[in-house]
Structure formats: structure tokens, C-alpha cells
Amino acid sequence: MVASDELLSIRAAELYYEEDKTQDEIGQVLRLTRWKVGRLLAQAKANGFIRIEIVHPRARRLPIERRLRDELGLRDAIVVSSAGVHGEDELQSRTAQAAADYLTSLRPVPRALGISWGRTLFEVSQHLRDGWAAGVNVVQINGGVSLNKRAGTAATTAVSIAHKGGGSATLLPSPAILERLETKEAIENDRAVSAVLELAASASAYLFSAGAADDNSVHIDSGYLTADDVQELVRKGAVGDVVGRYIDADGNIVDPGLDARTIGLGLDRLRASPTSIAVISGSAKHAVAAAVVRSHLCSVLITDEETALSLLDEPSPHRTADPLHPAQHSLKDTP
Amino acid sequence: MVASDELLSIRAAELYYEEDKTQDEIGQVLRLTRWKVGRLLAQAKANGFIRIEIVHPRARRLPIERRLRDELGLRDAIVVSSAGVHGEDELQSRTAQAAADYLTSLRPVPRALGISWGRTLFEVSQHLRDGWAAGVNVVQINGGVSLNKRAGTAATTAVSIAHKGGGSATLLPSPAILERLETKEAIENDRAVSAVLELAASASAYLFSAGAADDNSVHIDSGYLTADDVQELVRKGAVGDVVGRYIDADGNIVDPGLDARTIGLGLDRLRASPTSIAVISGSAKHAVAAAVVRSHLCSVLITDEETALSLLDEPSPHRTADPLHPAQHSLKDTP
DNA sequence: CGCGTCATTGCTCATATGAGCAGGGAGGTC
DNA sequence: GACCTCCCTGCTCATATGAGCAATGACGCG
DSSP: OOHHHHHHHHHHHIIIIISOOOHHHHHHHHTOOHHHHHHHHHHHHHTTOEEEEEOSTTOBOHHHHHHHHHHHOOSEEEEEOOTTOOSHHHHHHHHHHHHHHHHHHOSSOOSEEEEOOSHHHHHHHHHOOTTSSSSOEEEEOBOOOSSOSSTTHHHHHHHHHHHHTTSOEEOOOSOSBOSSHHHHHHHHHSHHHHHHHHHHHTOSEEEEOEEESSTTOHHHHTTSSOHHHHHHHHHTTEEEEETTEEEETTSOBSOHHHHHTBOBOOHHHHHHOSOEEEEEOSGGGHHHHHHHHHTTOOSEEEEEHHHHHHHTTOOOGGGOOOTTSOOOOOOOOOO | OOHHHHHHHHHHHIIIIISOOOHHHHHHHHTOOHHHHHHHHHHHHHTTOEEEEEOSTTOBOHHHHHHHHHHHOOSEEEEEOOTTOOSHHHHHHHHHHHHHHHHHHOSSOOSEEEEOOSHHHHHHHHHOOTTSSSSOEEEEOBOOOSSOSSTTHHHHHHHHHHHHTTSOEEOOOSOSBOSSHHHHHHHHHSHHHHHHHHHHHTOSEEEEOEEESSTTOHHHHTTSSOHHHHHHHHHTTEEEEETTEEEETTSOBSOHHHHHTBOBOOHHHHHHOSOEEEEEOSGGGHHHHHHHHHTTOOSEEEEEHHHHHHHTTOOOGGGOOOTTSOOOOOOOOOO
């Protein structure tokens, strides 16, 4: 396209989109036929000069969802828009809302739903509406009841999801990680625990999130691991954890010793399920999200726009520099 | 509007704007008549959920231009879009380009054009194309030749605008501010200077910028004022300078003593001209811009979107916090 | 200079969309 | 319970837009 046409197409776009003029009227103003105007507008669109955003907390990005499905082999994908977002908290909240919506509309309605716990899942439970299902049984798929500081968050999450869905919750009465392998095996063999694990393994759908391998890890908060432990895991290649198990970028267990002391459903069970839903949002979790998706830990991904684009190796349009806090006056001198 | 309809309108908008479906197709997907879909889309637009931006360096914001004309009594206004801008430098460059475009299309073509000087005007001169006019005479309207560090910028600006317009430039051979009133009056009475000032007063159009009253002032760079002088002016109410004269928020001269020692066209001459074009951009200049416009120093304003919105007391849509690079505070710099 | 090639232009016609109007139902009032 | 009002729905019809096609003209090549 010639430069003069490019400029014309911008003028036409201004009149069309900002002034609500018809192509015919624009033609009169710019002294063009209305067909030429139509073509200029088409060019402006094709060149990406026209950006249309849906600014709403519930807005999704369907084209990105399609690409996630097609290019990454996901069964389904939900991507919430980041347009007009006011901070990572809101992004998280939008994603949780979308997860709640997805659960609600999930067909067939799962008889038994296995869930992990954490801030994200808790938020999902909050966003669910009463009566979102008629009788779902919710099973925890990984341990972690007692040591958690905000005691009961894990239990509350499961109970709340079950209650609102007209069913009951089955909690996994065990810590997330044991110090000694023997203890872990002993607990695992206890009927109270093994029964829950069996139930978890038979769930028809799973809903879980993932944690980044950094200082904010809920495992550090809960006292199961120290910051140094996590650092060491990172050194070994960990990008984050899924249902308590630390994985590297390829989705492999990073530290088999640690993993053997971790109570909960094995990752392969998630991989085998036709409906394993991962809810992951936030810039800190791009790496885990990639690992989860590439190693097929989830068949359905619910995430935010930036995370989705990072999975597709695309730069985010919302990362533009802030024009009001400028770089320094660089005075170019006369040639 | 009911909440359920709001959500529906978002779903419809996604299908319409992102998936390019027709309203009829959307109706089939959402089980609505195509008229309902049309109304939902209209609602989404009316509620401001649909944001359409023209992302291009030459894009303008016509609705804002109209509001500037109507609400602030400007004869004309040009507002360049800030969409997708990469820093204040680019904003400045876009504005300068728009000023060059405006000059080029200005009718009647000015016989004599009075101009100030500075970074902005220099950039305007760079953006002008050869042959933008057929014989304009350019007159400097304020002094400042000798002391300027980047010697010749002022002269280069005038000469370049004149040359590209097929005419010649008349420079004002004097400093901007004199230390003693007597010296100023003596210079002013010198034929070489007074002749230029008369010519300047008779120009048919003016083009000027404005400086913020801060450490980046070109007067400090040039050595006419110290940083302390400027600070003192600010204490007295100065918001910036126009053609070398410091004004307060109401457009009044802040320091008559200083003003009397300043050489150049009086501000009332600008106010009296039917074509006095101010080119002002950048967040630092919001206050001066407001003073210039409110005191009718210009009949035409060329500026950026943020500045224009600040004049209209509107928050800028581009000021949203970047969720990925949170709250980085502006570091004030000193030369 | 003549000719072929290809992009561009202005058109016809089919389709998508918006304005305006009549019918119907929800909810309020007596 | 009857009636009335108002809003919403689904329609008809006018208008705006996009697809496809023939005519035009610019350009390069022999």
C-alpha cells in the first residue's frame, strides 16, 4: 500500500469509527467514491490499525481460545480479557469468575469433582452461585489441611463448592508433604486416607490450579517447605507445583524424593482424565502454565490473556509503556 | 439493563467483533432473534463496553477536537491519538507531525508567519515537507539567538520552515532576556531589532509552543534564568512560558519586571491574531496548555490526547496502570 | 511504439443492519 | 379482578455494506 493511501485510510477510519459517518458521507468529505472508502477501511483493518476491545470484566478472547485449542491441543480453553484491568488481583478475580462460569455450564455435569486448594480455587468457590449444579460430590485430591495458616481455606473451598452445588465434600485428612517417607506411606495406607484417595482417583472431572516456584509459594506459607527448599527446587529446574507436586518445564517431577513424600493424586491421573481443568492466571505463573499445558496435565485451561499469549509466544498488547512517565528528554541535535 | 442482558451483550459482542459472525448467526448460537442481538450490541456500545481505537502515528481524535472547539471556544483544534504510543518522545513527534500537516493545509496560506523557537517548533520544522507552501516569509517573534547552547536551533527552525515553504526567514537578532531594562530598551530601539518586531507584529499567522515552568526549561539550558529563578517564578504562580514570557494559570504575566526585560512580541498581539497556533504536548505541559487556552492566547491548538483530555477535565483511558509493571514512581531528574 | 500483464476503479447485486411500528405481556392501580 | 401503562419483542421496510466482475489505466517488455 502506498503511503498516501495509508494516511487516507486513517482519515476514513476516524470519520467512520469516531464520527459515525457512512462510507458514502466519508466519500463526499474526502472526495472519493464510496467503494474506495470501503476498501480503505478494509485495508486499515487488515493492517491492524483498527483495534476493537471489549472492555468488561466478563469479556473473553475467543480468537485466542481457538488458537490455544488448535495449536496446543487443548480440549477447551477459556481466556479472559485483560483490557482495562486494574492490577493482577482483578485479573485473578476475572479468571476465577470464568472458571466458575465454566464449571456451571460444564456438560455432562460431573458426578464427582476432584479439586486442589489454594487462593485461586478459593476464589473460584466464592464466585460460584448457589445451585450451580444439582448434587456434585467434591473430593480433595491433595493434602494440606492442618498446617495451613489461614486454617480451613482448603476445607472451606471444597465445602463451599459442594454446598453450592447441592452435594457434599470429602476432605483429604492429611498433610501435603511428610518429613519421612515411612510416615507418608503409613498415612497413605490408613483407611481414612486411602479411601479418599481412591474416591479422588475415580472422579469424573478435576479442577486445580498451579503455583509458581517462588517466595510466594503456599507451601512456604504453610510451613511444608522453606524458601531455601524452593530455591533448591528451582535450581533443579522447577517452574512451579501442581496439586503439591513440583514439576519442571517439561512437566516432569523435579525431585522424586520429595514427591514420594507428597500425599495426593498422581499427576498421571490428571493426564488420563478427559476433563481436567487448570485455572492459572498471573504473570508469575506463565512458566508453570506452559509446563502444565505442554505436558498435557490439563485438557481444559482457564487463564488470562497475557498468560495465554505467553503460551503462544505472542507479545501482549497491554504491555505498552506508560506515556505519562516518560523516558528522559533525549535532545537530538541538529545534523 | 438487567445483569443477564449485560452478560449476553458481552457474549454477543465477542462473537460479532472478534469472530466476525453476523447478527443472525449470533442469534442462532445464543438462541435469540437477530433483532435482539442487534439491540444487545447497541447496548454494549452505549454502555462503553466496546472500545474502538485507531492505532496509528497519524491518527487523530475528532470527537475530542470537536469538544475542544465547542467547549473551550477554540477556532480549531487538532488532537493526535495516544493509542499505542511508546513514550513521551513519540507523543511529541506525533504532535509535531500534526502541526506540520496543519500548516501545510492552512488556508489562506499565510503571507507572513511569526514563529517562536524551541524543541517542539524545531521538530515541526523537521516534519514539514519541501514545498509545503509557495513563498512564506517566516519571522521570529522572540529573541534568543546567541546564548542558546545548541546554537542555531532557533535560527535553523525558522530558516528550515521558510526554505521548505519557498520563502525566506527573518531572524530576531537579540537575546531572549536582558539583565538590565535599559539594555533591553536600547536593543529594542535599534533599527535592526525594531524592524523585525514590526514585521512580527504584522504577521498574518503565528505558530508557537509553550514551555513548562520546571527544571527542563529551555531558559535554564540557555542560561537566561537559573533553576532558582524559575522556582521563584513558580512560587509567584507561574505555570510556564509562552514566547519567552512567564504566565500564571489565568494567562497573566507573572513577573512584570522580568517581562519588561524580555524581548519579543507581546502576548496581546497573539490574542488579537485570528490565526495563532499553539503546539503543546506532553504531561509536563498540561498546566501551561490550560493557561494558554483559557486566556485565549491561541485560536488553534494542536496537542496530544492526554493534554486535550486534561483541558476537558476527563481522565485519560491510556492512564491505566500496567498490571505487569506495577506502580513505578516517576524519578524527577535534574540537569 | 505496440502489446500483454496486473493492479485499481467503478459498477451491479446480494446481504447485513438499523429505524420505526404494531402487538403482547408484566406489573402496578383502583 | 379489570384496566391501564409502559416496556419489550418481533416484525416491515429503507439503508448501508461487502462480494464479485467488467472496464480502465499504469507499467514493463519486446
